[in-house]
Amino acid sequence: MMRLLNVGRAALAGLALSGLTLGAVVPAQAAGEIIKIERQKWSWSGMFGRFDAAQLQRGFQVYKENCAACHTLNRVYYRNLTEPGGPQFDAERIQLLASEAQVRDGPNDDGEMFDRPARLSDRYVGPFKNEKEARAANNGAYPPDFSLIIKARSAPQDHPWYIAPFFWARDIATGYEEGGADYMYALLTSYKEEPPAYTRSPDGKLIPVAKGAEIDDDKVERCVKVVPGEVGDDGKRKPDTCNKLGEGMYYNASYPGHQIAMPAPLSKDVFVEYQNAKASMAQNARDVTAFLAWASDPRLEERKQLGLSVMIYLLIMTILLYFAKRAIWARVKH
Amino acid sequence: MSDHASTYEPKGPVSKWFDERLPIARMMHGQFVDFPTPRNLNYMWTFGGILTFCLVVQIVTGIVLAMHYVPSGEGAFDSVQKIDRDVNYGWLLQNIHAVGAHMFFFAVFIHMFRGLYYGSYKAPREILWILGVIIFLLMMATGFMGYTLPWGQMSFWGVTVITNLFSAVPIVGDAITQWLWGGYSVTGTTLNRFFALHYLLPFVIFGVVVLHVWALHVAGQNNPTGLEVKTRSDTVPMAPYAVMKDLFALAVFVILFAWFVFFAPDYLGHADNYIEANPLATPAHIVPEWYFLPFYAILRAIPSKLGGVIAMFSAVLILAFVPWLDTSKVRSAKYRPLYKWAFWAFVFTCLALGYLGAKPAEGAYVLWARIFTFLYFAYFLLAMPLLGLYETPRPRPRSITEAVLGRQDDNTAGAPVGAVGAAAAPEKR
Numbered sequence: 001m002m003r004l005l006n007v008g009r010a011a012l013a014g015l016a017l018s019g020l021t022l023g024a025v026v027p028a029q030a031a032g033e034i035i036k037i038e039r040q041k042w043s044w045s046g047m048f049g050r051f052d053a054a055q056l057q058r059g060f061q062v063y064k065e066n067c068a069a070c071h072t073l074n075r076v077y078y079r080n081l082t083e084p085g086g087p088q089f090d091a092e093r094i095q096l097l098a099s100e101a102q103v104r105d106g107p108n109d110d111g112e113m114f115d116r117p118a119r120l121s122d123r124y125v126g127p128f129k130n131e132k133e134a135r136a137a138n139n140g141a142y143p144p145d146f147s148l149i150i151k152a153r154s155a156p157q158d159h160p161w162y163i164a165p166f167f168w169a170r171d172i173a174t175g176y177e178e179g180g181a182d183y184m185y186a187l188l189t190s191y192k193e194e195p196p197a198y199t200r201s202p203d204g205k206l207i208p209v210a211k212g213a214e215i216d217d218d219k220v221e222r223c224v225k226v227v228p229g230e231v232g233d234d235g236k237r238k239p240d241t242c243n244k245l246g247e248g249m250y251y252n253a254s255y256p257g258h259q260i261a262m263p264a265p266l267s268k269d270v271f272v273e274y275q276n277a278k279a280s281m282a283q284n285a286r287d288v289t290a291f292l293a294w295a296s297d298p299r300l301e302e303r304k305q306l307g308l309s310v311m312i313y314l315l316i317m318t319i320l321l322y323f324a325k326r327a328i329w330a331r332v333k334h
Numbered sequence: 335m336s337d338h339a340s341t342y343e344p345k346g347p348v349s350k351w352f353d354e355r356l357p358i359a360r361m362m363h364g365q366f367v368d369f370p371t372p373r374n375l376n377y378m379w380t381f382g383g384i385l386t387f388c389l390v391v392q393i394v395t396g397i398v399l400a401m402h403y404v405p406s407g408e409g410a411f412d413s414v415q416k417i418d419r420d421v422n423y424g425w426l427l428q429n430i431h432a433v434g435a436h437m438f439f440f441a442v443f444i445h446m447f448r449g450l451y452y453g454s455y456k457a458p459r460e461i462l463w464i465l466g467v468i469i470f471l472l473m474m475a476t477g478f479m480g481y482t483l484p485w486g487q488m489s490f491w492g493v494t495v496i497t498n499l500f501s502a503v504p505i506v507g508d509a510i511t512q513w514l515w516g517g518y519s520v521t522g523t524t525l526n527r528f529f530a531l532h533y534l535l536p537f538v539i540f541g542v543v544v545l546h547v548w549a550l551h552v553a554g555q556n557n558p559t560g561l562e563v564k565t566r567s568d569t570v571p572m573a574p575y576a577v578m579k580d581l582f583a584l585a586v587f588v589i590l591f592a593w594f595v596f597f598a599p600d601y602l603g604h605a606d607n608y609i610e611a612n613p614l615a616t617p618a619h620i621v622p623e624w625y626f627l628p629f630y631a632i633l634r635a636i637p638s639k640l641g642g643v644i645a646m647f648s649a650v651l652i653l654a655f656v657p658w659l660d661t662s663k664v665r666s667a668k669y670r671p672l673y674k675w676a677f678w679a680f681v682f683t684c685l686a687l688g689y690l691g692a693k694p695a696e697g698a699y700v701l702w703a704r705i706f707t708f709l710y711f712a713y714f715l716l717a718m719p720l721l722g723l724y725e726t727p728r729p730r731p732r733s734i735t736e737a738v739l740g741r742q743d744d745n746t747a748g749a750p751v752g753a754v755g756a757a758a759a760p761e762k763r
Contacts, residue, residue: 307596
């Protein structure tokens with residue numbers, strides 16, 4: 001009897017424990033604030049979308065001069081940069097570019113590893129040998145690889161339940177897939193010098209300083225996030241908490257949580273100049289986003305082109321099938 | 335239905351010789367050419383064929399993808415990207431397979447709701463229905479394991495959450511979980527066995543589908559009136575009538591399918607799955623694929639872990655008991671004024687649970703998830719048994735023919751009346 005009881009107890013304890021693990025694993029899904037990301041017009045959106053090779057070339061320049069010091073592009077091979085549907089650089093230019101980078105190869109016939117210049121068939125050579133080295137060079141933060149970054153990001157929307165289905169239907173009907181690009185553009189252009197300013201009211205509430213109003217730096221608090229004060233036992237509301245920007249972090253209005261370890265890669269004054277086009281920070285952001293969108297989805301043009309033919313074929317076939325069906329069923333009442 | 339004689343006549347000496355030894359052509363002809371189908375079937379009845387198409391597409395694309403896929407913790411994510419970027423038309427195969435899973439579930443849900451609305455589970459189709467529930471369970475298992483294979487963040491954390499559920503089973507729970515994982519946590523080993531099972535299960539599904547079709551051809555198809563087929567004039571031969579209608583519906587379905595494949599392949603997926611699985615970083619929101627969301631909502635609606643798991647599995651298994659839970663003598667909701675409302679409320683409940691499954695489990699969402707979980711089960715446990723007893727059904731036509739023509743006999747000029755009639759009738763048009 002005692003034994004049985006013990007088994008029962010052990011089982012209960014086990015249940016309680018496993019309940020805990022589940023609590024940890026089934027996400028409590030902190031209802032993070034959903035940041036509104038503005039949608040941009042992109043040349044590759046929709047049924048007839050295509051990449052603009054000139055834009056991709058400019059974007060590659062921005063990547064090379066501004067991002068490549070920290071971010072790798074592991075899934076892109078040098079040859080990809082010359083292929084149709086992409087930036088379509090001259091093969092010779094890319095060969096030259098590749099030969100400037102060294103890759104580890106071997107072992108050779110003597111059993112030694114050796115360095116040699118990269119070729120078109122090599123992966124784009126990144127700044128770091130591995131993640132550890134990347135972290136060591138970046139204050140412990142890991143600059144993510146860029147070859148899938150656009151597909152791996154999205155611009156979540158928040159609509160009330162009775163409206164949401166209409167937005168889904170619209171996005172499906174227009175083939176909206178550019179959430180990642182919209183997010184990237186927003187991220188690159190949403191750096192702010194400082195977090196927003198708040199003034200504290202006498203009862204401890206934090207009130208945003210109105211746009212355009214004079215800001216007295218001694219009186220305002222700069223908050224990444226305002227946590228409303230809880231109501232205590234005495235029924236009184238405690239003062240709001242102002243979450244300050246962390247050490248070595250930067251404020252970005254579009255980044256989830258608004259604190260990002262990456263310093264602003266572009267600014268109004270510092271951006272990449274183009275040879276044949278007018279450059280600006282926004283234009284840089286736009287172009288590099290386009291380039292990265294291509295790097296994430298190098299088959300996009302092939303896909304949309306084939307898709308168009310398939311759709312036309314299917315439409316004609318369906319119409320024919322419909323009339324065949326009608327003719328056959330005209331013989332019987334149904 | 336299956337007892338109707340095939341009108342197959344072997345033409346040449348070879349087919350005659352073959353027919354005497356293995357009359358497979360005779361059977362196929364009897365079951366899929368001159369098989370009598372109710373003449374009043376609407377487009378909801380085209381989803382059986384559409385689902386067969388989905389299964390075949392998944393198997394064919396899946397086999398080719400398996401030739402390029404590397405089922406290991408280290409290689410999986412890279413190989414999927416390699417298929418997308420470097421395999422000839424790899425992107426197309428992959429998109430078809432991934433979108434195909436969504437389309438498969440979309441079609442199966444319509445197929446199931448069709449069955450619930452028109453009472454397709456009632457005698458003599460109980461076995462047919464239960465086989466369908468088994469197929470649905472197998473589909474869920476296959477879909478779930480397939481989703482782990484790209485080995486992205488959602489794959490990894492989805493498996494972690496769902497396999498963890500089994501640890502709720504008293505006493506043996508942890509043992510089961512470790513047995514599933516092949517270790518003490520989800521690793522490449524888990525991926526490897528899920529791949530093996532993901533390759534196996536579709537063939538099991540195929541087998542059960544054969545039984546499902548067999549059972550269908552014994553009882554014959556239900557139809558919008560829910561009345562049994564009584565005379566030949568109630569039916570038309572499967573070919574060309576039902577076949578042509580199925581083909582047209584399939585073509586429309588394929589247009590939708592192709593739209594997603596070519597123009598919105600990632601719309602139904604989750605961006606986080608383009609980040610390689612990382613056991614050390616939990617995504618902010620772990621959300622299953624949309625077709626699991628209603629069940630996920632039920633799981634989270636129950637405050638206890640074991641209770642949630644039981645509720646979730648019951649939500650599927652309860653379907654198997656529907657033939658006996660529904661006490662009404664009338665099959666089709668068309669003639670059941672109250673049940674009709676219950677049905678549409680149930681559809682709304684499922685959609686609402688799906689919506690709530692994608693939302694964080696907090697605040698008002700939890701309350702609503704509980705309310706809709708109650709309504710979900712209330713449909714099966716209260717509405718079905720009670721409405722059958724207290725509802726007064728509307729008058730029904732005496733036969734399918736009467737439902738279509740408003741009279742008992744079919745004398746439409748030249749109309750093919752039965753199985754044999756139609757095949758020979760075209761010149762009478």
